[in-house]
Amino acid sequence: MSLSQEPTLSALNKYFVCGVRDITGESYAGASGRHDNFGNAIVTTNGAGPHNIQIFMLAADGTVLNCLPGYWSTQDLYQEISLAYQLNQIWQNQSLSVGDKQTYFRTMQLAHIQHHSPAMSRRSRMQGFDLQYEKEHRPNSDFFSGYPNGRAKTVDVVMHQRMAARPFVAYEHFDVANYCDYGKPMYDKEEDYRDSSGHVDQFAARGAPKLGNLESTSRKGYREQPDPRLWGQDQSGTSRKLWGQEQMPAGSTTWGLAK
Amino acid sequence: MRPVHLIATASILALANCPIPPAEPQALGLLSGQLAHDRVTKLTSQVHWHNSLYQAEDVARREGKMVLWLHMLGDIKGDT
Numbered sequence: 001m002s003l004s005q006e007p008t009l010s011a012l013n014k015y016f017v018c019g020v021r022d023i024t025g026e027s028y029a030g031a032s033g034r035h036d037n038f039g040n041a042i043v044t045t046n047g048a049g050p051h052n053i054q055i056f057m058l059a060a061d062g063t064v065l066n067c068l069p070g071y072w073s074t075q076d077l078y079q080e081i082s083l084a085y086q087l088n089q090i091w092q093n094q095s096l097s098v099g100d101k102q103t104y105f106r107t108m109q110l111a112h113i114q115h116h117s118p119a120m121s122r123r124s125r126m127q128g129f130d131l132q133y134e135k136e137h138r139p140n141s142d143f144f145s146g147y148p149n150g151r152a153k154t155v156d157v158v159m160h161q162r163m164a165a166r167p168f169v170a171y172e173h174f175d176v177a178n179y180c181d182y183g184k185p186m187y188d189k190e191e192d193y194r195d196s197s198g199h200v201d202q203f204a205a206r207g208a209p210k211l212g213n214l215e216s217t218s219r220k221g222y223r224e225q226p227d228p229r230l231w232g233q234d235q236s237g238t239s240r241k242l243w244g245q246e247q248m249p250a251g252s253t254t255w256g257l258a259k
Numbered sequence: 260m261r262p263v264h265l266i267a268t269a270s271i272l273a274l275a276n277c278p279i280p281p282a283e284p285q286a287l288g289l290l291s292g293q294l295a296h297d298r299v300t301k302l303t304s305q306v307h308w309h310n311s312l313y314q315a316e317d318v319a320r321r322e323g324k325m326v327l328w329l330h331m332l333g334d335i336k337g338d339t
Binding site: 003004005009012013015016017018019020021022023024029030031032052053054055056057058059060061062065084085088171176 | 299305306308310312316324333
């Protein structure tokens with residue numbers, strides 16, 4: 001869990017009051033394999049599993065400053081926390097009109113895309129099975145708008161574009177279902193049935209317990225077991241770098257976080 | 260300029276017009292159950308997690324902080 005890693009963990013304690021909500025049963029929730037307290041976990045790409053996890057950063061009055069769908073590596077999450085901090089300063093500024101604040105919000109959300117490093121963009125590429133699902137089920141998705149020949153935007157770009165369209169919205173009015181809707185509703189890496197080389201025991205995994213809104217997986221065209229070739233794994237097994245395990249280098253861009 | 264440099268330059272120019280980074284193998288990493296457990300324990304012992312957004316906002320107001328409100332399937336303490 002990237003929230004437990006630095007620099008995010010310190011930022012949580014310093015800038016946030018934290019809370020959690022189990023979204024099992026919500027219409028927008030997806031499904032995944034069920035893991036117990038000592039179950040394996042997997043480090044994956046930014047934005048993976050958007051129906052199963054949403055990380056909201058709110059002002060103290062419940063206004064949504066930023067929202068990250070799915071998993072995010074700790075260094076990229078920290079950059080987004082920094083943006084939320086800046087947006088909170090705008091939201092709290094009583095000398096600005098609501099219209100001015102909304103303009104700042106849109107501008108800063110879109111400008112943040114330009115500050116994403118190439119490495120962050122690489123960590124934010126939709127995985128093959130999600131991309132294929134998106135092409136088949138949402139050919140007019142904003143992931144493809146303006147990108148010809150089957151190319152797709154990365155999740156870190158789309159999330160800011162979607163946020164820019166939701167300037168300072170109250171949490172209770174935030175349309176989570178539309179905001180986090182991309183990729184497959186079922187996100188399961190079968191971690192507990194995977195060995196250290198990445199190989200999955202498909203036979204054992206077939207009867208694994210599931211969690212979440214299992215009805216969401218019964219949509220037309222849904223295929224529970226993704227083609228392993230679409231998972232984007234390094235088949236050679238030589239590259240085992242784990243997303244999110246890198247520590248934040250000293251002096252990295254903080255986007256206005258107070259020291 | 261040697262041919263290899265020409266190729267490299269052409270590649271850079273081509274990438275400059277490409278909206279997404281060039282494809283490369285995606286490294287997915289498996290965390291052992293013990294390591295995942297340790298991380299969850301760290302997160303839940305070093306951070307207090309409210310179950311009520313109303314209460315979290317109330318504390319945030321008093322402490323001049325923001326609220327991080329996590330939506331997830333299951334229980335943050337490990338049964339996910």
